[in-house]
Amino acid sequence: MEQKVMIKLDGLKKYFAIEKGIVKKTVTYVKAVDDITLDIHEGEIVGLVGESGSGKTTLARVILNLSKMTDGNILIDGINLATATRDDMKKLRSEIAVVFQDPASNLNPRQTVESSIMRPMVIHGVPKETAKKKARDVLDMVKMDQRYLDSYPHQLSGGQLQRIAIARALALNPRVMILDEPTSALDVSVQAQILNLLLDLQEQLQLTYLVITHDLNVIKYISDKIAVMYLGKLVEFGPAQEIVSHARHPYTKGLLDASPILDPRQRSRKKEVMRGDPGSLINIGEGCRFCDRCKYATEVCGKRTPDDTTMNEGHQVACFHPLNL
Ligand SMILES: Nc1ncnc2c1ncn2[C@@H]1O[C@H](COP(=O)(O)OP(=O)(O)OP(=O)(O)O)[C@@H](O)[C@H]1O
Ligand SMILES: [Mg+2]
Numbered sequence: 001m002e003q004k005v006m007i008k009l010d011g012l013k014k015y016f017a018i019e020k021g022i023v024k025k026t027v028t029y030v031k032a033v034d035d036i037t038l039d040i041h042e043g044e045i046v047g048l049v050g051e052s053g054s055g056k057t058t059l060a061r062v063i064l065n066l067s068k069m070t071d072g073n074i075l076i077d078g079i080n081l082a083t084a085t086r087d088d089m090k091k092l093r094s095e096i097a098v099v100f101q102d103p104a105s106n107l108n109p110r111q112t113v114e115s116s117i118m119r120p121m122v123i124h125g126v127p128k129e130t131a132k133k134k135a136r137d138v139l140d141m142v143k144m145d146q147r148y149l150d151s152y153p154h155q156l157s158g159g160q161l162q163r164i165a166i167a168r169a170l171a172l173n174p175r176v177m178i179l180d181e182p183t184s185a186l187d188v189s190v191q192a193q194i195l196n197l198l199l200d201l202q203e204q205l206q207l208t209y210l211v212i213t214h215d216l217n218v219i220k221y222i223s224d225k226i227a228v229m230y231l232g233k234l235v236e237f238g239p240a241q242e243i244v245s246h247a248r249h250p251y252t253k254g255l256l257d258a259s260p261i262l263d264p265r266q267r268s269r270k271k272e273v274m275r276g277d278p279g280s281l282i283n284i285g286e287g288c289r290f291c292d293r294c295k296y297a298t299e300v301c302g303k304r305t306p307d308d309t310t311m312n313e314g315h316q317v318a319c320f321h322p323l324n325l
Contacts, residue, residue, distance in 0.1 A: 005075070006176055006208040007040040007063065012072035014055075014062050018282070030281045032058040034232035035072070037308060040225075042175075045202060045209040047223030047240070049216060049255065051278055054229040056212045060178050063210070064098055065089075077175060094124060097169035101181035103161030106168070107153045113139075114149040117168045124172060131171075138167040142197060159190035166197065170205075177202075180212045195222055216259035220244055225314075228252045231278050231289040234308070238315030248311055248322035251290045288320070296321045 014033040020026050032055040040046050048056050061067040063074060065081060074081040077095055079088045100106055107116045114135055121131035136146060142163040153161060162182065169177060182198065183191040199222060202209055213219055219226055223240040228249065236249040247253040254274035276293045288294070288301045298321065306318045 003041040003043065005039045006042045006044075006077060007038075007210065008073070008075040009036050009038045009063070010073040010075075012036045012059070012062065012074060013070045014058050014067065015070045028282050031232045031284050032281060033062060034284075036229075036234045038227060038234060038237060040208060040210060042208055043206050044224050045199075045211060045222055046225045046227055047219035048210060048212045048227045048229065049214060049219050050229035051214060051255075053231075053278065053281070055232045055281075056229055057180055059229070060098070060180050060210070060212060064096065064178060065092070090124075094172035095174055096176040096178065097172065097174035098178045098180070099162070099165045099169050099182050101184050103158050103165055103185060104153060106165035107161060109153050111152075112149065113151050113153075113156075113164050116153075116164065117171055120168060121171050126172075134171055135167075138170045139164075141170060141201065142167045157190075158186050159194060162186065162194055163197065166194075166201070170201070174207065176208045176210070178210045178212070181214075182211065183218060184213065184215065191218070198222070216255060228255065231281055231284065233289055233305075233318060234316075235290065235319065236315075236317045237308075238311070238317075242315055246324045248315070248317040248324060249290075249319045250294045250296055250321075250323060253323055254293075288318075296323075 012033055013035055016030040016032060018028050018030060020028065036059065048059070050056055058067065062069045076092055079092055084092065117135040117138060118131045121134060122128070135149065139146060139149065144160065144163050144167065148156070148160070156164070179198065183194050186194060195218065198209070201207065211222060220240065225238060226240045226243040227234060228236040228251065230251050236243065236247065236252045243252060244256065247256055258274060274293055279289070279292060286305055287303055288297070288306050291297045291301045294301065300320050306320050308316045308318050310316050311322065
C-alpha cells in the first residue's frame with residue numbers, strides 16, 4: 001500500500017528582503033529556501049543535511065509556520081497551510097512538534113519542568129488535571145524520574161534538558177516531529193542516548209521525523225531517507241542507503257567524503273574533498289549554486305539551474321552531470 005504523504009513541499013520559497021541605504025534604498029534578497037519540492041511519508045525519518053547557512057532552519061521554521069513562506073505550497077497531513085482555517089491551524093499545532101538544538105532555549109528558565117511540559121497543553125485548552133497526568137506520562141516516555149517535575153532548567157544536565165524538551169514536544173500527541181540539531185550541543189556519549197530515545201519513540205508512536213543536522217554520522221545512523229541542501233536548494237533526496245553508497249550529486253559526495261570515517265577498514269576509501277566555501281545567498285542568479293566548487297562543472301552548469309530529476313524510485317537529484325551512472 002502506498003504510504004500517506006505527511007509533509008508535502010511544493011516549490012517552496014523563503015526569501016528575506018534586506019534593505020540597504022538611507023537616501024537611496026536598494027533591496028537585496030537572501031534566497032534562504034529556493035524552490036524546494038519534497039514529499040515526506042507517514043512514519044518516515046528524513047534526515048536533512050547541509051553546511052551552515054544552507055537554509056535548513058529556515059525550511060523548518062516555514063514548515064512550522066513560525067516564518068511566512070514567500071511562495072509555493074506546504075501541505076501537512078493534507079492541510080494546506082495557505083488556506084487553512086483556524087480549526088485546521090489548531091489541529092496542526094498539536095500534530096506537529098519541534099525540538100531545537102539548544103536545550104536551554106527550549107525551556108523557560110523560570111518555570112519548573114512540570115509547568116514547562118504542561119504549558120502547550122494549557123494553551124491548547126487541555127484541562128489542568130489531564131495535563132498534569134499527561135506530564136507524568138511523557139516524562140516516563142523519555143525515561144526521566146518523576147522527581148524531576150519540580151526541578152528548574154539550571155538544575156539539569158544538557159541531556160536531561162533535551163529529554164524534557166522531547167517530553168514537552170510529545171505532550172499534544174504529535175504525528176510529526178521536527179528536530180533541529182537535537183544532539184549537536186551534547187557530549188558524544190549523551191548524543192547516542194538521545195538518538196536512541198528518539199528512535200524508540202518514533203517506532204513506538206509511529207511518528208514522522210524531519211531531523212536536521214550537519215553531522216552525517218547522525219544522519220546515517222537514524223535516517224530512512226536523506227535530503228541534502230546547498231545554498232537554499234535541495235540538491236539530492238532519496239533512500240539513505242542509496243545516497244550513502246551511490247551519491248549522485250557531487251556536493252553530496254563531497255560531504256560524505258569530508259565526514260570522519262568511523263570504520264577503520266573503510267579509511268582507505270577514495271576521497272573527494274571539496275575545495276572552497278559555499279558562496280553568498282544574496283541576489284543569487286541562474287546556474288547551479290555548486291558550480292564554482294564542482295570539478296565536473298561545464299558551461300551549462302553556470303547558465304541554467306538544474307531541475308530535480310528522478311533517477312530511480314524516489315531518488316531525486318538536481319545536477320546536469322550526476323555521478324555513478
Ligand atoms: N531573519 C532573517 N533575515 C535575514 N536573513 C536570514 C534570516 N534568517 C536566516 N537568514 C539567512 O538565511 C540563510 C539560511 O540560514 P539558516 O539559519 O536557515 O541556515 P542553516 O542551514 O540552518 O545553518 P546552520 O547549520 O548554521 O544552523 C543564511 O544566509 C541566513 O543568514
Ligand atoms: Mg540551523
